[in-house]
Amino acid sequence: MDEALLRSLIPGVLAVLVRRGADFAAAEDAVQDALVEAVRVWPADPPRDPKGWLVTVAWRRFLDATRADAARRRREDRVDEEPVPGPVPTSDDTLRLYFLCAHPSLTPASAVALTLRAVGGLTTRQIARAYLVPEATMAQRISRAKRTVSGVRLDRPGDVATVLRVLYLVFNEGYSGDIDLAAEAIRLTRQLAAAIDHPEVAGLLALMLLHHARRAARTAADGSLVPLAEQDRGRWDTAAIAEGVAILQGALARDRLGEYQAQAAIAALHADAPAAEETDWVQIVEWYDELVRLTDSPVVRLNRAVAVGEADGPRAGLAALAELDDAAPGAAGGAHPVPRRTAVAAYLHERDGDPATAARLYAEAAREAPNLAERDHLTRQAARLNSLRGR
Incomplete structure (x- = not known):
C-alpha cells in the first residue's frame, strides 16, 4: 500500500465532494471512510484510477450517510444521482481547498490544523503530536474549523496571501513528534506552486x-x-x-x-x-529596507536593526533599535511586545563593549524566551559574560 500516494490524493478527492455539494465535515468523514476501504481492498485489487476510485467510494459513503440522517432529508433531495464511475477530470480542486482552509473566519491555529488535516492528509493524532497537545484538544479544534467552513462556497477567488501565511505558520512550527512540520510545509508549498x-x-x-x-x-x-x-x-x-x-x-x-x-x-x-x-550586510540592509516598505512589520524592523549593527556598527544598530521602540513601546513592567527584542539589544550592547548591560539583558531575554532551547542559549550567554566580568 502506497501511503504517500493516498495522502497526495486526499485533497483532490475531498475538494471534488465539496464542489458537488457536500458540506466540508461530511465530505471529510466520507473521504476517511474511503481511505479505510482503500487500505482493505487495494493490496489485492489495485484500481487503474486511484483518484476516481476514491471519489466514487467517498461519494457513495456521503450519499449513504445523507440518506440515513433524517435531519438532512432536504439536503438529500438536492443531491444529484451518483455519477458513473470513471476517470476524474483534472481541475484546480486542491487549490480551492487551500483557500477554503485559509478562510479569514478561522483563527491562524485552526487554519493551520485544518490545512494539515485536509490538504496534508495527516491524522488528528499526528497533528496533535506535532503541536504537543492532547489528541482530544486537536480534534475539537479541527471540528470547530470544519463547522466554520462548512457553509462557505468555493465560487469566489481565494486570497493567496492568506494561504501563504498559513503555510509559513506551518513551516515556522519546525518539527516535533513523528511529523516534521517544516518538511510538511515544503511539501505543501511545492504542491501549491505546481497549482498556481x-x-x-x-x-x-x-x-x-x-x-x-x-x-x-x-x-x-x-x-x-x-x-x-x-x-x-x-x-x-x-x-x-x-x-x-x-x-x-x-x-x-x-x-x-x-x-x-x-x-x-x-x-x-x-x-x-x-x-x-x-x-554582504550592506545588501542585506537594503533588502530589509524593501521589507519595511512592503510590510512595516516590527519584527522586520528588529531584524533590520541587527543587520544595520553588522553593516554600520553596533551603535548604528542600537539607534535603529531605538526607532523600533518609538514605533512600538513596550508595556510598562512587562515584556517588550516585539518578540526577541531584548535578545537583540543584549547582542548589540555586547558588541558595543558593554558586557554588564548585555549580561543583564541576556538574562531578561531568557525569561521571555518562547522555548526551552532558546532560553538555555540566552542563559548561557548571560553566564558567559558574568564569568568574564568576574575575572
Whole structure:
C-alpha cells in the first residue's frame, strides 16, 4: 500500500465532494471512510484510477450517510444521482481547498490544523503530536474549523496571501513528534506552486528551502542552539540552497516583489557567504529596507536593526533599535511586545563593549524566551559574560 500516494490524493478527492455539494465535515468523514476501504481492498485489487476510485467510494459513503440522517432529508433531495464511475477530470480542486482552509473566519491555529488535516492528509493524532497537545484538544479544534467552513462556497477567488501565511505558520512550527512540520510545509508549498503561477508562492518555497538547508547545523550534539555566525557551513544542504536560489531568481525576474521574495533574498545572501565575516550586510540592509516598505512589520524592523549593527556598527544598530521602540513601546513592567527584542539589544550592547548591560539583558531575554532551547542559549550567554566580568 502506497501511503504517500493516498495522502497526495486526499485533497483532490475531498475538494471534488465539496464542489458537488457536500458540506466540508461530511465530505471529510466520507473521504476517511474511503481511505479505510482503500487500505482493505487495494493490496489485492489495485484500481487503474486511484483518484476516481476514491471519489466514487467517498461519494457513495456521503450519499449513504445523507440518506440515513433524517435531519438532512432536504439536503438529500438536492443531491444529484451518483455519477458513473470513471476517470476524474483534472481541475484546480486542491487549490480551492487551500483557500477554503485559509478562510479569514478561522483563527491562524485552526487554519493551520485544518490545512494539515485536509490538504496534508495527516491524522488528528499526528497533528496533535506535532503541536504537543492532547489528541482530544486537536480534534475539537479541527471540528470547530470544519463547522466554520462548512457553509462557505468555493465560487469566489481565494486570497493567496492568506494561504501563504498559513503555510509559513506551518513551516515556522519546525518539527516535533513523528511529523516534521517544516518538511510538511515544503511539501505543501511545492504542491501549491505546481497549482498556481504566482511569484510570491515561488518566493515562499525558495525561502523555506533556503532556511531548511541550514537545519542540520542549527543545533549541537547536545541539542543546544548554534547561532548562524557559528554554524558549520559545511553541514548546510547545498542542493536545497541551489534549488532555492534558482526558484528565487525566477520569481524576482517577474518584477512583482513581495515580502516572501525579499525574505528569500536575504536568506540567499546568508547562504552565499562562505564564512560569516564575508556576509554582504550592506545588501542585506537594503533588502530589509524593501521589507519595511512592503510590510512595516516590527519584527522586520528588529531584524533590520541587527543587520544595520553588522553593516554600520553596533551603535548604528542600537539607534535603529531605538526607532523600533518609538514605533512600538513596550508595556510598562512587562515584556517588550516585539518578540526577541531584548535578545537583540543584549547582542548589540555586547558588541558595543558593554558586557554588564548585555549580561543583564541576556538574562531578561531568557525569561521571555518562547522555548526551552532558546532560553538555555540566552542563559548561557548571560553566564558567559558574568564569568568574564568576574575575572
